[in-house]
Amino acid sequence: AQLQxxxxxxxxxxxxxxxxxxxxxxxxxIYVMGWFRQxxxxxxxxxxxxxxxxxxxxxxxxxxxxxxxxxxxxxxxVYLQMNSLKPEDTAVYYCAADVVVSTEVVKxxxxxxxxxxxxxxxxxxx
Numbered sequence: 001a002q003l004q005x006x007x008x009x010x011x012x013x014x015x016x017x018x019x020x021x022x023x024x025x026x027x028x029x030i031y032v033m034g035w036f037r038q039x040x041x042x043x044x045x046x047x048x049x050x051x052x053x054x055x056x057x058x059x060x061x062x063x064x065x066x067x068x069x070x071x072x073x074x075x076x077x078v079y080l081q082m083n084s085l086k087p088e089d090t091a092v093y094y095c096a097a098d099v100v101v102s103t104e105v106v107k108x109x110x111x112x113x114x115x116x117x118x119x120x121x122x123x124x125x126x
Contacts, residue, residue: 001025001115005095008120011085015124019080021095021117029053032100032107033071033078037091037122044094046108048080053103063089085124092119 007019025031034049048059048069057069068081078095096113107113 001031001097003095003097003115003117005093005117005120008093008122010123010125013085013087013124013126015085016081016083017085017122019082019093019095019120019122021078021080023076023078023097025076025097028071028073028076029103030099031097032105033069034096034107034113035069035078035080035093036096036110037089037093038119039088039091042091044110046110047093049106049108050078051102051104051106052100056104056106058106058108082122085122087124087126090122090124092121094119 002024005021035047036044037047038044050057050069054071066084071078095117097115098113
């Protein structure tokens with residue numbers, strides 16, 4: 001699987017961005033999808049995940065109620081809508097994917113994902 005993330009950029013605090021991650025896979029519906037981020041000088045951290053069915057989502061506490069993860073099976077794309085952005089959201093954002101058997105599984109650990117995109121920079125100015 002190959003993942004192509006896009007949509008990053010520079011935004012003022014309180015603004016919004018939508019990240020996209022297009023997956024080059026044969027069967028998108030068997031992949032659990034996740035977003036992670038890495039700020040300068042920090043380790044990569046979990047942001048959000050969505051099950052293959054799209055019915056189950058999970059968020060880091062730091063982004064809950066501000067970010068929304070979704071997926072479009074026809075476009076084989078996962079999205080991360082980011083609202084009310086804060087300077088501490090500044091990071092390189094990575095999408096990740098992994099094949100799972102259950103359609104209702106989400107994964108929140110890096111080691112649970114086999115496939116990674118190249119990352120897209122999000123910078124939030126104060």
